Amino acid sequence: xxxxxxxxxxASKKKTWxxxxxxxxxxxxxxxxxxxxxxxxKWVKPTSGKYFPSINPGNEEKIAxxxxxxxxxxxxxxxxxxxxxxxxxxxxxxxxxxxxxxxIARMIQERAREFAVIESMDxxxxxxxxxxxxxxxxxxxxxxxxxxxxKLEFAFPNRKVEALxxxxxxxxxxxxxxxxxxxxxxxxxxxxxxxxxxxxxxxxTALKLAELIHEAGVPPGVVNVVTGFGDTGAEIVNHPxxxxxxxxxxTNVGKLIQNAIAGTKKKSxxxxxxxxxxxxxxxxxxxxxxxxIVNGIFFNQGHVCCAGSRLFVQEGVADQVIxxxxxxxxxxxxxxxxxxxxxxxxxxSKEQLDTIRKYIEIGKNEGNDIYESSCxxxxxxxxxxxxxxxxxxxxxxxxxxEIFGPVLTVQTFRTVDEVIQKANNTPYGLAAGVWTxxxxxxxxxxxxxxxxxxxxxxxxxxxxxxxxxxxxxSGFGREGGLHGLEAYVKLA
Amino acid sequence: xxxxxxxxxxxxxxxxKFPRTESGRYYSPKNASGEALANICLSSRKDxxxxxxxxxxxxxxxxxxxxxxxxxxxxxxxxxxxxxxxQFLEELMKQGSxxxxxxxxxxxxxDRIVYYAGWCDKYxxxxxxxxxxxxxxxxxxxxxxxxxxxxxAPEEGSLIGLVSTIIPIIAGGNTVVCLASEKLPLCAIxxxxxxxxxxxxxxxxxxxxxxxxxxxxxxxxxxxxxxLCYAGASEDHLTQLNKLSTGxxxxxxxFEANCMDESSQSPYFIQDYQEVKTTWHPIENIGGSTSTY
Numbered sequence: 009x010x011x012x013x014x015x016x017x018x019a020s021k022k023k024t025w026x027x028x029x030x031x032x033x034x035x036x037x038x039x040x041x042x043x044x045x046x047x048x049x050k051w052v053k054p055t056s057g058k059y060f061p062s063i064n065p066g067n068e069e070k071i072a073x074x075x076x077x078x079x080x081x082x083x084x085x086x087x088x089x090x091x092x093x094x095x096x097x098x099x100x101x102x103x104x105x106x107x108x109x110x111x112i113a114r115m116i117q118e119r120a121r122e123f124a125v126i127e128s129m130d131x132x133x134x135x136x137x138x139x140x141x142x143x144x145x146x147x148x149x150x151x152x153x154x155x156x157x158x159k160l161e162f163a164f165p166n167r168k169v170e171a172l173x174x175x176x177x178x179x180x181x182x183x184x185x186x187x188x189x190x191x192x193x194x195x196x197x198x199x200x201x202x203x204x205x206x207x208x209x210x211x212x213t214a215l216k217l218a219e220l221i222h223e224a225g226v227p228p229g230v231v232n233v234v235t236g237f238g239d240t241g242a243e244i245v246n247h248p249x250x251x252x253x254x255x256x257x258x259t260n261v262g263k264l265i266q267n268a269i270a271g272t273k274k275k276s277x278x279x280x281x282x283x284x285x286x287x288x289x290x291x292x293x294x295x296x297x298x299x300x301i302v303n304g305i306f307f308n309q310g311h312v313c314c315a316g317s318r319l320f321v322q323e324g325v326a327d328q329v330i331x332x333x334x335x336x337x338x339x340x341x342x343x344x345x346x347x348x349x350x351x352x353x354x355x356x357s358k359e360q361l362d363t364i365r366k367y368i369e370i371g372k373n374e375g376n377d378i379y380e381s382s383c384x385x386x387x388x389x390x391x392x393x394x395x396x397x398x399x400x401x402x403x404x405x406x407x408x409x410e411i412f413g414p415v416l417t418v419q420t421f422r423t424v425d426e427v428i429q430k431a432n433n434t435p436y437g438l439a440a441g442v443w444t445x446x447x448x449x450x451x452x453x454x455x456x457x458x459x460x461x462x463x464x465x466x467x468x469x470x471x472x473x474x475x476x477x478x479x480x481x482s483g484f485g486r487e488g489g490l491h492g493l494e495a496y497v498k499l500a
Numbered sequence: 501x502x503x504x505x506x507x508x509x510x511x512x513x514x515x516x517k518f519p520r521t522e523s524g525r526y527y528s529p530k531n532a533s534g535e536a537l538a539n540i541c542l543s544s545r546k547d548x549x550x551x552x553x554x555x556x557x558x559x560x561x562x563x564x565x566x567x568x569x570x571x572x573x574x575x576x577x578x579x580x581x582x583x584x585x586x587q588f589l590e591e592l593m594k595q596g597s598x599x600x601x602x603x604x605x606x607x608x609x610x611d612r613i614v615y616y617a618g619w620c621d622k623y624x625x626x627x628x629x630x631x632x633x634x635x636x637x638x639x640x641x642x643x644x645x646x647x648x649x650x651x652x653a654p655e656e657g658s659l660i661g662l663v664s665t666i667i668p669i670i671a672g673g674n675t676v677v678c679l680a681s682e683k684l685p686l687c688a689i690x691x692x693x694x695x696x697x698x699x700x701x702x703x704x705x706x707x708x709x710x711x712x713x714x715x716x717x718x719x720x721x722x723x724x725x726x727x728l729c730y731a732g733a734s735e736d737h738l739t740q741l742n743k744l745s746t747g748x749x750x751x752x753x754x755f756e757a758n759c760m761d762e763s764s765q766s767p768y769f770i771q772d773y774q775e776v777k778t779t780w781h782p783i784e785n786i787g788g789s790t791s792t793y
Contacts (some may be wrong), residue, residue: 165626263746270742447635454779464781471633474642481749490629491641491776
């Protein structure tokens with residue numbers, strides 16, 4: 009008894025061993041108070057004169073005002089892109105186009121630190137992630153596609169490759185700069201010009217990228233950045249002179265877009281939601297798997313379309329895995345996105361925090377066993393405790409719908425057949441994880457899981473050479489790699 | 501006394517069997533000279549749903565067959581078709597082709613099937629990649645079939661239209677629910693007989709006859725069809741399909757090629773119904789040894 013008490017006291021004492029704050033400095037960051045639209049190589053005021061604030065979700069303070077583009081602004085941007093396509097970009101050789109992209113890649117590397125800090129301020133993600141993942145991957149993405157610009161005929165055997173024209177691109181708030189890179193780099197490499205709209209809560213790194221592209225000397229009109237809300241995006245989608253619509257975001261909006269462009273000749277790629285299974289077998293390296301689960305769902309606060317949000321643990325190791333997982337949850341650092349020790353940053357917006365809380369509430373009402381991390385929470389900003397939903401039914405809303413937050417459902421299984429059925433039992437098909445030491449089992453599962461990306465004994469890895477995209481209602485088309493080129497070309 | 505000929509009853513093809521339409525309805529298409537071709541099943545929504553169930557059950561087994569095995573089965577279709585030339589010749593001519601046109605269409609159809617038989621175990625090698633990621637992982641992207649594919653066959657080309665649309669789709673491991681040409685349906689059902697005797701498992705190809713306009717909505721909105729190949733002639737219908745397909749985000753392909761032309765066959769028609777799957781696995785790096793000799 010006494011020993012027990014002693015242990016408990018030790019445990020609680022251990023919890024108070026907090027790391028000292030280690031915030032990344034913001035002094036070197038150059039941000040304007042107010043951002044205009046980047047159209048035809050110039051910064052222009054929005055026709056409506058309207059601006060909206062971009063809020064730091066880590067402390068709820070305004071960072072800058074951003075222009076809200078309307079139909080007229082979008083029209084201006086599309087006209088600029090068309091003019092640039094006709095007069096400059098379509099006439100330029102692939103080799104020269106590529107050199108612009110190489111230049112952009114290098115300049116992002118030079119300013120990596122500034123981009124990382126702004127990304128964490130504007131979006132709430134831990135600086136560790138924006139510094140080590142988002143920004144380097146964005147630069148590498150430009151570098152990779154730069155090299156394709158003069159080699160396109162090798163990507164499509166026996167075909168002539170032509171650009172589409174003007175690409176309208178709409179990107180989400182979870183990886184603002186990286187998604188801009190994923191959209192802009194292949195489109196420019198294949199010879200298209202661009203009108204791109206960042207998400208309303210995370211416009212800043214896209215606008216900084218516009219500054220960088222301008223400094224790189226990219227001809228006016230080749231890349232146009234229009235900021236705004238869903239209405240601005242709709243104007244891009246519906247503009248008659250847009251040849252290609254590329255969208256990353258929710259499945260619902262993706263469906264609206266597919267509906268809106270039906271009957272037009274616009275080509276589209278949609279990278280939409282997911283509810284990816286992360287499957288742990290008894291013969292998995294358990295400690296690594298637990299790290300993989302944590303990385304799978306708490307990376308970027310779970311704001312990841314391919315997040316491993318449904319955990320399937322084989323019965324024999326379920327107790328062990330869940331125990332380790334709970335322990336791991338309790339030791340995560342939640343807080344200031346700019347702090348280098350932070351594991352889980354701020355939820356991107358108030359709206360998203362409400363959505364996540366709504367789901368947790370539903371989970372509680374359903375009678376699920378809910379485990380919340382005992383971590384300390386900041387007093388200001390939008391934060392959500394990492395949460396496990398245990399003993400949850402396959403039919404639960406929390407298992408079926410994308411939550412887009414740090415909430416992991418945990419189910420158990422006995423046989424391989426059972427877990428394949430359960431994993432595939434979703435309208436989505438973006439990604440899946442498999443953890444086992446047995447190679448033949450991995451290939452059995454990768455062959456049968458209906459998803460576009462399979463991580464075996466790893467999770468949430470990304471690379472410019474690696475195609476990314478979904479099956480079923482997770483959308484169509486691929487981004488990254490050779491397969492990412494197809495989205496922006498027509499083959500003759 | 502002259503022997504009375506036996507007329508053929510044209511039924512539909514679902515799950516490897518030849519049922520009549522559950523609706524009991526029929527239509528009688530006529531050729532250019534006004535002669536009725538036959539009584540043809542006017543398939544209903546229920547028939548389509550049955551066909552999708554059959555196609556879905558057949559999908560896993562077909563998709564996971566060895567590519568070489570699929571290749572042999574597709575080649576077998578060509579063998580069976582070759583053996584039934586006379587029947588197709590008669591039907592094509594009844595539907596209005598000259599003998600010369602009919603022969604050309606049959607030859608082209610057989611050769612096209614052989615062409616795709618050869619692709620079954622090769623398109624993967626053309627379209628797949630090994631991706632040299634920066635981290636210590638092995639990473640590759642391979643093709644996998646999209647699933648159940650609905651096909652609205654071309655109005656012209658009773659046989660070649662079916663071959664040009666269906667064969668690349670099944671060569672890639674998908675299963676098919678096809679609506680045959682409304683005005684030229686005869687070869688569709690005879691082609692189903694060829695498929696049935698070619699070791700193509702039941703349910704891999706299902707063929708319905710009937711009215712495009714009536715079934716369009718159900719093709720577009722069915723939640724268990726993953727992709728559609730529209731080879732019909734109506735822009736309106738294509739738009740409608742695109743709108744309806746948002747329910748489950750079907751991949752919609754518009755097959756516009758002229759089937760009598762070489763340009764209507766290529767591995768890109770296989771790729772149209774493929775999904776790219778990328779797999780990652782860590783590579784262990786222990787010690788300092790390299791592969792240098």
